[in-house]
Amino acid sequence: xxxxxxxxxxxLPDFSHIYVEEGxxxxxxxxxxxxxxxxxxxxxxQDYKSVFNRSGQDFQAQKKSMKLILAxxxxxxxxxxxxxxxxxGFQNFYYTTPMLNCLYNCRYCFLQGMYPxxxxxxxxxxxxxxxxxxxxxxxxxxxxxxxxxxxxxxTDLLAFENIVPWTRKWIDFCKTNPDLMLEIRTxxxxxxxxxxxxxxxxxxxAWTLSPNIIANAYEWDAPPLARRLKAVKEAIAKxxxxxxxxxxxxxxxxWEHVYAEFIQMISKEIPAEGIRDITVGTxxxxxxxxxxxxxxxxxxxxxxxxxxxxxxVISLPKNESAAIAEKIKGQLTDIIDENKISIxx
Amino acid sequence: xxxxxxxxxxxxxKSEAKPLIEHxxxxxxxxxxxxxxxxxxxxxxxxxxxxxxxxxxxxEFLQEFPTDYLLVNVGIAGGNPETTKIGELYLIQKIxxxxxxxxxxxxxxxxxGLKTSELTTVDTAVTNGSAGFKNLVDMEASALFEAGIxxxxxxxxxxLKIVSDAMDEAAFSGIDVSAxxxxxxxxxxxxxxxxxxxxxxxSPILNDGERENLSAGTRTMKLTATQGEELKILAEGKxxxxxxxxxxxxxxxxxxxSKKERNDRFEQIKQFxxx
Numbered sequence: 001x002x003x004x005x006x007x008x009x010x011x012l013p014d015f016s017h018i019y020v021e022e023g024x025x026x027x028x029x030x031x032x033x034x035x036x037x038x039x040x041x042x043x044x045x046q047d048y049k050s051v052f053n054r055s056g057q058d059f060q061a062q063k064k065s066m067k068l069i070l071a072x073x074x075x076x077x078x079x080x081x082x083x084x085x086x087x088x089g090f091q092n093f094y095y096t097t098p099m100l101n102c103l104y105n106c107r108y109c110f111l112q113g114m115y116p117x118x119x120x121x122x123x124x125x126x127x128x129x130x131x132x133x134x135x136x137x138x139x140x141x142x143x144x145x146x147x148x149x150x151x152x153x154x155t156d157l158l159a160f161e162n163i164v165p166w167t168r169k170w171i172d173f174c175k176t177n178p179d180l181m182l183e184i185r186t187x188x189x190x191x192x193x194x195x196x197x198x199x200x201x202x203x204x205x206a207w208t209l210s211p212n213i214i215a216n217a218y219e220w221d222a223p224p225l226a227r228r229l230k231a232v233k234e235a236i237a238k239x240x241x242x243x244x245x246x247x248x249x250x251x252x253x254x255w256e257h258v259y260a261e262f263i264q265m266i267s268k269e270i271p272a273e274g275i276r277d278i279t280v281g282t283x284x285x286x287x288x289x290x291x292x293x294x295x296x297x298x299x300x301x302x303x304x305x306x307x308x309x310x311x312x313v314i315s316l317p318k319n320e321s322a323a324i325a326e327k328i329k330g331q332l333t334d335i336i337d338e339n340k341i342s343i344x345x
Numbered sequence: 346x347x348x349x350x351x352x353x354x355x356x357x358x359k360s361e362a363k364p365l366i367e368h369x370x371x372x373x374x375x376x377x378x379x380x381x382x383x384x385x386x387x388x389x390x391x392x393x394x395x396x397x398x399x400x401x402x403x404x405e406f407l408q409e410f411p412t413d414y415l416l417v418n419v420g421i422a423g424g425n426p427e428t429t430k431i432g433e434l435y436l437i438q439k440i441x442x443x444x445x446x447x448x449x450x451x452x453x454x455x456x457x458g459l460k461t462s463e464l465t466t467v468d469t470a471v472t473n474g475s476a477g478f479k480n481l482v483d484m485e486a487s488a489l490f491e492a493g494i495x496x497x498x499x500x501x502x503x504x505l506k507i508v509s510d511a512m513d514e515a516a517f518s519g520i521d522v523s524a525x526x527x528x529x530x531x532x533x534x535x536x537x538x539x540x541x542x543x544x545x546x547x548s549p550i551l552n553d554g555e556r557e558n559l560s561a562g563t564r565t566m567k568l569t570a571t572q573g574e575e576l577k578i579l580a581e582g583k584x585x586x587x588x589x590x591x592x593x594x595x596x597x598x599x600x601x602x603s604k605k606e607r608n609d610r611f612e613q614i615k616q617f618x619x620x
Binding site: 009010011012016017019041043045046050051054055056057058060061062064065067294297298299300301303304305306 | 438439446447448449450452453454455456461463494495497498499500539542543544545547548549550578579581582583585586619
């Protein structure tokens with residue numbers, strides 16, 4: 001669904017302004033981005049945090065005209081993943097944040113509770129990220145397992161590929177580092193931006209899919225289901241084995257019927273042999289992010305359900321989320337082997 | 346018809362305020378401790394010259410009248426003749442405080458059609474030419490922003506500066522400040538209208554009446570602060586899901602005689618709001 005107020009012609013287009021950190025402006029990636037957005041007003045800043053972290057920002061207002069911030073990442077290039085992220089059994093599991101924030105505005109997304117700003121930060125010192133990944137690969141705890149790295153944790157990297165080719169850069173890096181396993185999770189329809197890349201075994205392209213009714217109500221500004229399915233099919237046709245993420249499953253009224261039809265649609269549209277695996281999860285969010293996101297207007301019913309607080313993570317009651325996941329899993333076994341379905345609840 | 350959204354215009358000088366007072370037909374509030382003029386949705390505050398007066402005046406005003414304003418600072422500024430033009434109006438996108446080096450950024454979300462500039466706020470007037478200042482200089486903006494941002498979000502803070510000199514005027518006496526503002530009054534008014542009509546104003550989930558009812562019920566039932574907060578969140582959820590809280594208020598007209606009674610009724614209300 002599109003946030004209709006964004007279409008009102010009173011708002012400036014996204015990226016009408018680009019804030020450029022003093023040290024970042026001469027990096028090739030920064031120059032490339034500025035060339036791609038020649039009409040943007042460029043505003044120099046001493047430190048990106050003075051724009052991104054300032055007080056008095058309104059996340060949802062800013063979503064109507066997002067600005068871009070080009071900066072240098074100084075430290076914290078790779079983070080050990082938290083329990084809220086799906087790990088698929090990997091012990092060396094990390095995430096990285098080459099960008100902060102997302103083009104989309106999903107109502108259930110933790111980003112609106114995590115960041116004070118809706119503006120997008122792009123870190124342009126790519127080689128520092130790759131150096132850090134090499135170091136972590138060499139020092140990883142479990143040497144006989146690859147290092148799983150989620151590169152789209154705090155953003156949807158592929159959705160932004162036409163402006164910042166971060167996904168392609170990570171793919172190139174991954175090709176020469178076989179001990180690295182990359183997960184690129186997206187809701188984007190922009191597979192075309194990387195469709196010339198030959199499939200790589202140690203890269204997982206993962207699409208988050210939701211029934212249309214859910215996508216319309218909760219996944220604002222994300223491509224509709226049909227376009228995401230088209231991108232998935234294009235990837236499979238090029239030889240990729242994709243991961244499908246039904247996450248979060250949202251138990252709207254009549255959800256069992258809605259998801260049954262949705263899964264039937266997936267089975268008709270997507271060739272089973274092209275599916276690497278499927279993950280299923282229900283809504284969960286860190287307590288502090290949840291409280292902050294709930295305060296941000298306009299309100300969403302996502303933040304007003306009967307949740308429980310499980311060690312600082314707000315989720316559906318354990319038995320309820322388990323029942324939902326099991327039901328979905330049962331429906332998915334018509335498409336794929338049970339051992340290729342992972343549950344997160 | 347929905348009333349117009351509230352606007353707080355701030356000028357440093359009376360001569361900057363004069364054309365705005367006349368244009369909006371504002372009346373002086375002679376009983377106020379502030380130099381304030383008002384009519385309908387427009388309030389104008391004259392804060393005085395310099396950062397300290399600007400900061401004190403705006404902080405105190407917003408503390409006394411914590412309204413969800415659009416803040417518009419209108420004033421003259423010195424301009425570097427290589428990048429700005431005397432008499433031109435600029436919308437400010439970045440404010441740097443010369444003394445603290447701190448940077449402030451009004452969020453520019455709406456189409457405005459104006460020329461834009463960065464601005465440096467200085468402690469003392471620059472009268473020896475524009476050396477060192479690439480764009481505009483004034484003496485209040487950083488302090489106004491710092492004071493205003495405590496109450497007003499960055500996307501509803503607008504700084505409009507009209508170039509009065511090339512930073513080479515020793516005194517304002519040689520400048521017809523009012524004429525400079527008067528000349529740009531239609532652009533200023535147009536910006537105010539753009540903001541008043543745009544979707545940049547949040548509506549809380551519970552309206553004023555519902556918040557009052559909730560507070561009154563919380564007092565009547567002698568709920569604890571934690572219970573009151575829990576009830577507010579549940580009431581918001583109920584409103585989002587059903588759109589209506591009419592059935593809640595009679596349930597809160599309950600004077601409990603004991604903690605147990607209060608807690609039992611509280612649980613009943615929670616169940617009702619969760620249903």
